[in-house]
Amino acid sequence: MVSNRTGQIKSRDIIIFSTMRNERIRLPYFLEYYRNMGVNHFIIVDNDSDDGSREYMAEQPDVSIWVSANSYKTARFGTDWLNWLLMKYGHGHWALTVDVDEFLVFPFSDTRSLRALTDWLDASSIPSFSAMLLDMYPKGRIDATPYNEGQDPFEIAAWFDSGNYTITKNKRYSNLWVQGGPRARIFFTDNPERAPAMNKIPLVKWHRKYTYVSSTHMLLPRGLNKVYEEWGGEKASGCLLHAKFLDTFGAKAKEELARGQHYANSHEYKAYHDAMEDDPDLWCKWSEKYINWRQLEILGLMSKGNWA
Amino acid sequence: MNRSGSVGVVMLVHEALNRASQVARYWAENGCPVVVHVDLQVRQNDYQEFVDGLSDLPNLVLCNRHRCEWGRWSLVQASQTASERMLKTFPDVGHVLLASGSCLPLRPVQELVEYLKDRPRTDFIESTTTNDVPWTAGGLDSERFTLRFPFSWKRHRRSFDRYVRLQRKLGYKRAIPLGLVPHLGSQWWCLTRQTLSAILEDPKRKVYDRYFRRVWIPDESYYQTLARLYSTKIESRSLTLAKFDYQGKPHTFYDDHLQLLRRSDCFVARKIWPHADRLYQAFLSDDASKLKHAEPNPGKIDRVFAKAIERRTSGRAGMYMHSRFPVEGREKGVTASGYSVFQGYAELFEDFAPWLAKTTGAKVHGHLFSPCKVEFQRGESVYSGGLSDSAKIRDYNPKAFLTNLIWNARGEHQCFQFGPNDTQSLNWFIANDPNAHIWVITGAWIVPLFHSNMNFSEIRKKSARLQRIENEHMKVLGSPYVKARIKILTIAQFVETPMEHLQTIIDGIGPRKMRTLSEVPKMVDLTGFGKFLQNLKNQGMHPHLMDDFPASDHNAPVPPKPSKPYLVRE
Numbered sequence: 001m002v003s004n005r006t007g008q009i010k011s012r013d014i015i016i017f018s019t020m021r022n023e024r025i026r027l028p029y030f031l032e033y034y035r036n037m038g039v040n041h042f043i044i045v046d047n048d049s050d051d052g053s054r055e056y057m058a059e060q061p062d063v064s065i066w067v068s069a070n071s072y073k074t075a076r077f078g079t080d081w082l083n084w085l086l087m088k089y090g091h092g093h094w095a096l097t098v099d100v101d102e103f104l105v106f107p108f109s110d111t112r113s114l115r116a117l118t119d120w121l122d123a124s125s126i127p128s129f130s131a132m133l134l135d136m137y138p139k140g141r142i143d144a145t146p147y148n149e150g151q152d153p154f155e156i157a158a159w160f161d162s163g164n165y166t167i168t169k170n171k172r173y174s175n176l177w178v179q180g181g182p183r184a185r186i187f188f189t190d191n192p193e194r195a196p197a198m199n200k201i202p203l204v205k206w207h208r209k210y211t212y213v214s215s216t217h218m219l220l221p222r223g224l225n226k227v228y229e230e231w232g233g234e235k236a237s238g239c240l241l242h243a244k245f246l247d248t249f250g251a252k253a254k255e256e257l258a259r260g261q262h263y264a265n266s267h268e269y270k271a272y273h274d275a276m277e278d279d280p281d282l283w284c285k286w287s288e289k290y291i292n293w294r295q296l297e298i299l300g301l302m303s304k305g306n307w308a
Numbered sequence: 309m310n311r312s313g314s315v316g317v318v319m320l321v322h323e324a325l326n327r328a329s330q331v332a333r334y335w336a337e338n339g340c341p342v343v344v345h346v347d348l349q350v351r352q353n354d355y356q357e358f359v360d361g362l363s364d365l366p367n368l369v370l371c372n373r374h375r376c377e378w379g380r381w382s383l384v385q386a387s388q389t390a391s392e393r394m395l396k397t398f399p400d401v402g403h404v405l406l407a408s409g410s411c412l413p414l415r416p417v418q419e420l421v422e423y424l425k426d427r428p429r430t431d432f433i434e435s436t437t438t439n440d441v442p443w444t445a446g447g448l449d450s451e452r453f454t455l456r457f458p459f460s461w462k463r464h465r466r467s468f469d470r471y472v473r474l475q476r477k478l479g480y481k482r483a484i485p486l487g488l489v490p491h492l493g494s495q496w497w498c499l500t501r502q503t504l505s506a507i508l509e510d511p512k513r514k515v516y517d518r519y520f521r522r523v524w525i526p527d528e529s530y531y532q533t534l535a536r537l538y539s540t541k542i543e544s545r546s547l548t549l550a551k552f553d554y555q556g557k558p559h560t561f562y563d564d565h566l567q568l569l570r571r572s573d574c575f576v577a578r579k580i581w582p583h584a585d586r587l588y589q590a591f592l593s594d595d596a597s598k599l600k601h602a603e604p605n606p607g608k609i610d611r612v613f614a615k616a617i618e619r620r621t622s623g624r625a626g627m628y629m630h631s632r633f634p635v636e637g638r639e640k641g642v643t644a645s646g647y648s649v650f651q652g653y654a655e656l657f658e659d660f661a662p663w664l665a666k667t668t669g670a671k672v673h674g675h676l677f678s679p680c681k682v683e684f685q686r687g688e689s690v691y692s693g694g695l696s697d698s699a700k701i702r703d704y705n706p707k708a709f710l711t712n713l714i715w716n717a718r719g720e721h722q723c724f725q726f727g728p729n730d731t732q733s734l735n736w737f738i739a740n741d742p743n744a745h746i747w748v749i750t751g752a753w754i755v756p757l758f759h760s761n762m763n764f765s766e767i768r769k770k771s772a773r774l775q776r777i778e779n780e781h782m783k784v785l786g787s788p789y790v791k792a793r794i795k796i797l798t799i800a801q802f803v804e805t806p807m808e809h810l811q812t813i814i815d816g817i818g819p820r821k822m823r824t825l826s827e828v829p830k831m832v833d834l835t836g837f838g839k840f841l842q843n844l845k846n847q848g849m850h851p852h853l854m855d856d857f858p859a860s861d862h863n864a865p866v867p868p869k870p871s872k873p874y875l876v877r878e
């Protein structure tokens with residue numbers, strides 16, 4: 001434990017829960033983005049950073065940090081840490097569980113704060129809110145434009161795949177399994193079943209009985225995973241813009257590969273590494289340039305549902 | 309203070325006290341007497357702060373407090389208590405407006421005052437009989453008045469539901485007091501002193517109150533029913549703009565609704581999100597110069613919210629996403645728009661795809677379901693939306709592949725070739741899709757074999773297999789359950805009048821305006837084809853999907869490119 005400011009948390013505060021490892025350059029914009037959105041407190045697990053991330057975060061007035069030198073893998077990809085912190089500090093709060101490269105966009109997020117959304121969810125008795133992970137990437141080599149501290153990453157990684165997502169229902173946990181986007185399109189053409197999951201349920205009115213099962217892809221109890229409508233209509237949902245594919249990616253992939261800490265022997269990182277060696281360009285002529293949430297709504301990547 | 313205060317405001321407050329205080333002050337300072345009822349559940353400290361903050365206003369009073377619960381009698385009690393206080397304390401008041409703490413006046417108070425002064429005998433209260441309201445949530449409309457509801461819907465939902473079921477089963481029905489005709493409507497009304505006092509001073513009020521105490525959501529029916537007994541003129545509409553979603557919960561207004569609310573010309577709106585700073589700032593800065601004297605016109609807002617409800621209940625057809633994944637049969641359209649499947653055409657014409665694209669303007673792909681690779685138009689390796697040409701990705705979820713393709717196309721008509729060489733996994737799906745238009749020339753798959761350099765025995769084997777596959781597919785298309793538009797011709801039938809059939813296709817795909825063939829695709833050379841089929845037959849294979857193709861060549865129709873195109877009329 002480095003700094004615990006959880007005493008400041010007020011009963012109606014919205015809290016971010018996140019893990020990080022050597023993300024120093026990303027942190028200023030991450031904090032700015034979510035502070036502007038109306039997040040009141042950040043609870044961070046630092047996984048043994050040595051690039052100053054921890055020190056930087058410890059200075060922030062609205063951040064509480066826990067430090068773990070344990071392996072990411074043994075702690076089931078960080079989920080266990082987060083579940084423990086969620087149980088301890090999340091109970092009764094709207095908790096947003098995101099990585100530092102994930103940026104939530106929800107209906108009206110350009111004109112309404114996150115509090116407007118959570119108030120509406122409360123009034124509608126909706127306990128969990130889904131957001132599909134949307135991989136964003138630059139046009140051209142991903143290492144062509146360096147990312148600067150504090151910069152909006154989507155000035156560089158402004159593009160995304162708009163319509164190549166596949167969905168299957170996971171009967172066991174009643175959640176949807178969404179795959180697709182540039183990673184599936186480029187890295188998993190021969191084994192699409194191994195493409196990473198894009199479905200996420202990052203925003204939950206937390207109760208100490210709840211638990212994330214695998215990253216934020218699904219929760220228990222299963223009812224929380226029913227963030228989709230099965231009778232034809234649309235429930236309100238958002239997107240998590242994923243700022244993974246910046247010039248920082250190469251180094252990160254190498255590091256993760258060396259550490260071998262990720263899911264299933266890091267096959268994912270290995271696939272990226274191999275493909276990115278020759279031609280690190282995810283862009284294609286059908287790539288869509290990001291404008292705003294309304295665009296994502298029109299494209300069918302998120303929905304207003306009945307929020308108007 | 310001016311003396312125009314002929315409108316009194318009864319305000320029911322239970323949360324966001326700072327906003328309620330702000331609005332109450334606004335009404336009072338603009339000459340409208342205010343009586344505030346604060347829910348007994350509000351904490352004493354907060355209540356005291358609220359009271360202190362308004363203590364400087366001589367025309368604002370607080371009435372006795374009740375513990376209020378949504379959907380229950382206590383809400384009516386609160387309004388009764390406050391209304392009685394209003395009529396007693398402010399004898400000048402002509403109309404009484406019932407408002408909540410999250411209501412916001414949208415027009416200068418003076419406008420409301422004048423509007424009501426011009427209509428001194430009119431009661432504004434939405435009041436319709438249960439037969440006329442489609443909007444009651446939960447299926448309880450007339451039963452609101454004939455069953456008992458002792459259990460709280462919010463706190464004891466199970467008991468509530470169980471008790472309703474029990475009463476239904478037993479056929480229990482309460483008697484409605486003589487002379488009352490149940491009416492329903494928005495709980496936000498504006499009544500004249502005459503009507504309101506008649507309701508509150510009615511000698512039979514005890515009887516009525518006892519009855520409504522057990523009615524479901526009485527605040528939507530108590531005044532709405534009783535006003536019918538006394539009012540000389542009811543305008544069955546509310547002066548308060550309040551929209552409800554499909555579950556009966558009020559829609560909330562935010563800062564980004566500012567223009568919409570301005571243009572609505574409604575007097576009061578609810579409910580306003582307490583943090584909508586811009587709305588409070590904009591509408592509570594009274595500017596009398598902006599008087600408009602317009603009739604309220606909530607039409608545009610109505611449409612916005614109606615669309616929201618539709619999106620929640622129906623959704624966009626053919627779109628699948630992480631918050632819309634309909635079970636089979638509930639899609640309301642499995643694909644987003646029309647598309648065409650061509651079987652056998654590319655085999656029979658040398659340049660069918662480019663010709664079709666040119667003639668119709670549609671996107672014409674090759675064999676999208678070819679086992680090796682998705683043959684997008686012009687051999688593109690990625691297509692609209694980022695669809696990959698990897699057959700493995702497509703076959704991982706073929707349904708998603710097709711629905712994505714059609715959804716991504718945004719109304720651009722997609723065409724693709726299909727045949728027995730392709731993966732057949734979507735045959736039922738497409739056959740059941742009313743958006744699909746399937747054009748088949750059976751047996752045409754054999755033409756490439758006819759032109760091939762394969763050994764005859766191989767051709768025979770391969771044809772037998774392909775014929776079996778196409779036959780299975782035709783069985784699907786022949787099923788009485790299919791919903792696609794299907795046109796099946798044998799190759800023999802087709803070559804008899806090819807132009808006629810091509811024209812039908814063009815008309816089927818094209819936009820409304822009639823297009824005629826100015827250019828036709830070139831049919832492959834079928835010289836010797838009849839003989840070829842005869843040879844297959846002689847070797848024991850029966851190529852039945854080709855129908856009776858003439859065996860001698862002089863009958864085989866090989867249409868020369870006509871100098872003047874055919875005109876086919878229907």
